[in-house]
Amino acid sequence: MHIIENGNVAAALGVKLCRANVIAAYPITPQTPLTERLSEYVEAGEMKAEYIPVESEHSALAVCIAASSAGTRVSTATSANGLLYMHEQVQWAAGARLPIVMCVVNRAVGAPWNIWNDQQDSISQRDTGWIQMYCADHQQIIDTVIKAYWLAEKVSIPIMVCYDGYILSHTYMPFDVPDQEQVDAFLPPFRPDYALNPEDPANLNTVTLPDVRMDVHGELAHGYMEIRYLLQEEMRTTLAVAAEAEKRFTEIFGRGGDPYIEPYRCDDAEYVAVGLGSLTYQLRVCVDALRKEGINVGVMGVRFYRPFPDEAIANALKGKKGVIVFEKALSYGYEGALASDLKSALYEHLAYTGALPVVQNFIVGIGGRDIRTEELTQNLKAATQHRVSKEPAWIGLKL
Amino acid sequence: MNKDFIEIRWHGRGGQGAITAAKIVAGAAFVSGYAGVVMAPSFGTERRGAPVMTSLTISREKIYDLSPIETPDIVVILDHLLLKEADVTHGLKPGGIIVLNTPMAFESYHFKDYKLATADITAISVEAGLPHGMVNTGIIGSLEKAANLLGIDILIQGIENEFTKRKPEKNALAAKLAYERTVAGG
Numbered sequence: 001m002h003i004i005e006n007g008n009v010a011a012a013l014g015v016k017l018c019r020a021n022v023i024a025a026y027p028i029t030p031q032t033p034l035t036e037r038l039s040e041y042v043e044a045g046e047m048k049a050e051y052i053p054v055e056s057e058h059s060a061l062a063v064c065i066a067a068s069s070a071g072t073r074v075s076t077a078t079s080a081n082g083l084l085y086m087h088e089q090v091q092w093a094a095g096a097r098l099p100i101v102m103c104v105v106n107r108a109v110g111a112p113w114n115i116w117n118d119q120q121d122s123i124s125q126r127d128t129g130w131i132q133m134y135c136a137d138h139q140q141i142i143d144t145v146i147k148a149y150w151l152a153e154k155v156s157i158p159i160m161v162c163y164d165g166y167i168l169s170h171t172y173m174p175f176d177v178p179d180q181e182q183v184d185a186f187l188p189p190f191r192p193d194y195a196l197n198p199e200d201p202a203n204l205n206t207v208t209l210p211d212v213r214m215d216v217h218g219e220l221a222h223g224y225m226e227i228r229y230l231l232q233e234e235m236r237t238t239l240a241v242a243a244e245a246e247k248r249f250t251e252i253f254g255r256g257g258d259p260y261i262e263p264y265r266c267d268d269a270e271y272v273a274v275g276l277g278s279l280t281y282q283l284r285v286c287v288d289a290l291r292k293e294g295i296n297v298g299v300m301g302v303r304f305y306r307p308f309p310d311e312a313i314a315n316a317l318k319g320k321k322g323v324i325v326f327e328k329a330l331s332y333g334y335e336g337a338l339a340s341d342l343k344s345a346l347y348e349h350l351a352y353t354g355a356l357p358v359v360q361n362f363i364v365g366i367g368g369r370d371i372r373t374e375e376l377t378q379n380l381k382a383a384t385q386h387r388v389s390k391e392p393a394w395i396g397l398k399l
Numbered sequence: 400m401n402k403d404f405i406e407i408r409w410h411g412r413g414g415q416g417a418i419t420a421a422k423i424v425a426g427a428a429f430v431s432g433y434a435g436v437v438m439a440p441s442f443g444t445e446r447r448g449a450p451v452m453t454s455l456t457i458s459r460e461k462i463y464d465l466s467p468i469e470t471p472d473i474v475v476i477l478d479h480l481l482l483k484e485a486d487v488t489h490g491l492k493p494g495g496i497i498v499l500n501t502p503m504a505f506e507s508y509h510f511k512d513y514k515l516a517t518a519d520i521t522a523i524s525v526e527a528g529l530p531h532g533m534v535n536t537g538i539i540g541s542l543e544k545a546a547n548l549l550g551i552d553i554l555i556q557g558i559e560n561e562f563t564k565r566k567p568e569k570n571a572l573a574a575k576l577a578y579e580r581t582v583a584g585g
Contacts, residue, residue, distance in 0.1 A: 004426050004436060030442075116442065167465050172422055172438040174429050281463040368442075373466050 002176050007168035010138040010175055011077070011103045011161070012037035014145025016047050017183040018101075020075035024052040024063035028082040029115045030165035031105040035077055057082040061089035061102075068098040069204060071195025073149065076100065079165060080107035080121045087125070094129030094231065096205050099152035099190070100159075101145065102130075106277070106328070107165040108367040116368020117165040119276060123305075123329035123337050125160065129231050131238060132305040134276040135163040136262065138175040140303075143249070143256075146178070150187050151245045155238045157231070162305075164278045164328075166368070178253055186252045235307045242304060260309035262301035263316055265291065269298030271384045272317055272357075274342060275326040276302050279364070279371065283326065286377040295384055308341050314349030322358045324383040326376075327392075328365045335361050335392045361392040369396055400496075405548065406468040407455045410487050411477035414447040416535030419561065420475075421455045423539060424549075427557040428457040431549050435462035450485045457548075471495065475542055477520075477534050479503065488513065498542050498581075500534050505582040516545030516583035520573070523580060527573035529566065536562070536570040540577030551578050 025035040041047040108114040215221040250256030280301030327336035339361040411417030435458035479501035500520040520537035559567040
């Protein structure tokens with residue numbers, strides 16, 4: 001059924017349809033309406049879940065870690081400094097291999113204090129061992145939440161479902177809400193291989209030695225390094241599992257596409273804009289305008305940021321003259337993290353061809369600065385005509 | 400006005416229900432066959448009584464550009480005192496429509512290049528049985544009279560659906576009366 005609602009409601013409906021059993025979250029703008037909505041579902045008995053109010057984001061994720069370890073499906077959500085405050089637990093959840101799904105409603109981080117949208121919060125968590133998926137509209141938000149639970153539980157790795165604060169979280173648009181039966185057919189109940197059980201006490205993730213050792217049963221137990229190696233290995237194989245998730249999803253819900261990237265008018269393009277989230281949909285309008293001027297340009301949204309779909313991205317960009325990476329975040333002291341990752345993928349997969357696309361990096365919309373479509377179009381156009389700058393170029397800067 | 404792509408900016412005060420009104424029009428547009436409807440409130444400074452804005456874009460096709468609208472076809476003003484507090488006609492296209500809730504006479508306003516439509520929604524809503532100051536359903540009637548967008552029936556249906564448990568008949572009546580009594584200029 002199609003409804004018109006905001007992006008936070010799309011996320012909340014996704015969590016509800018996935019039958020999360022434990023919800024723990026601390027309110028922070030622009031995530032607040034999402035957790036409010038979930039608490040209302042629980043209060044009204046529409047969700048058979050326990051909503052655990054907590055005093056901080058650190059505690060929110062600690063509760064989720066405990067509940068997930070006990071074998072329940074859990075949900076949390078946060079933004080900006082809330083995400084940074086959970087950072088220690090973020091790392092822990094990944095190392096403990098818990099299939100937690102967390103919505104990150106992207107917002108700028110302080111200082112200075114700012115409540116508006118950019119993506120510095122989730123990008124700064126890139127190396128924590130979480131899968132990161134980015135959404136471009138409300139349909140993708142609700143669908144991604146549903147896919148995320150299936151995928152997280154399949155690979156035992158937590159997932160951040162990231163969507164732009166305000167631009168998506170507070171904006172109303174139509175989207176299809178799947179039937180409960182469809183979601184139940186897609187997502188089986190959560191039955192982990194191991195769950196905490198008071199009848200059979202165990203220690204989880206206690207001090208793990210640098211080297212392997214015999215455990216109390218006389219079996220060779222992994223050292224810390226083996227456990228971390230397996231996280232990396234299984235993050236990489238998650239790409240293949242994500243393709244399976246997309247296939248299953250498409251069969252049941254009748255919509256889906258490339259699991260990793262979302263190209264638009266890229267096939268015959270000489271230049272391709274690349275980005276994460278709602279910005280890539282706005283760039284479609286720029287692409288259409290420039291096509292009318294005879295400029296062969298396309299845009300590609302990256303849906304998975306970690307694990308990084310390097311091969312899919314490089315293949316899609318093979319033979320292009322230029323790639324223009326638009327980012328709402330950056331690695332201070334160098335450039336946008338996506339631009340760096342993308343260049344690495346191009347080098348790895350295309351260096352042998354002797355023809356690497358030129359990469360231009362733009363920084364936009366930091367701290368919620370309006371991203372004007374006309375300005376975006378002119379910058380994209382400029383990057384198809386000449387090298388704008390080696391350093392990332394900031395669009396709309398007023399200095 | 401190009402009715403395949405319509406941009407409407409709503410000016411109200413925090414708590415006046417401009418967002419709910421825009422949402423009702425969005426829903427009515429969607430069921431009327433507009434595949435693209437996007438309603439984007441202004442963020443961060445909303446509080447009760449303060450001037451607030453929301454934008455509504457209605458399109459025959461899915462909307463990919465969610466950036467703030469800059470050149471609306473229509474502005475809807477829920478409180479005439481906002482004319483002095485906010486630049487409500489900013490970016491309004493030449494020939495664009497201003498829908499204004501005001502107790503003052505239509506003739507007392509002079510907007511060059513724009514089409515004005517006025518009604519005393521505040522009084523009409525009280526007459527319809529709503530509490531004083533509830534104007535967000537009445538204004539929908541004025542908007543429809545001024546712009547002839549979707550037809551009053553589908554908008555009234557939308558109002559009744561939105562206010563199922565909160566005086567649906569009175570809210571619908573407010574919109575109907577406002578539709579009948581709005582004075583619209585050329």
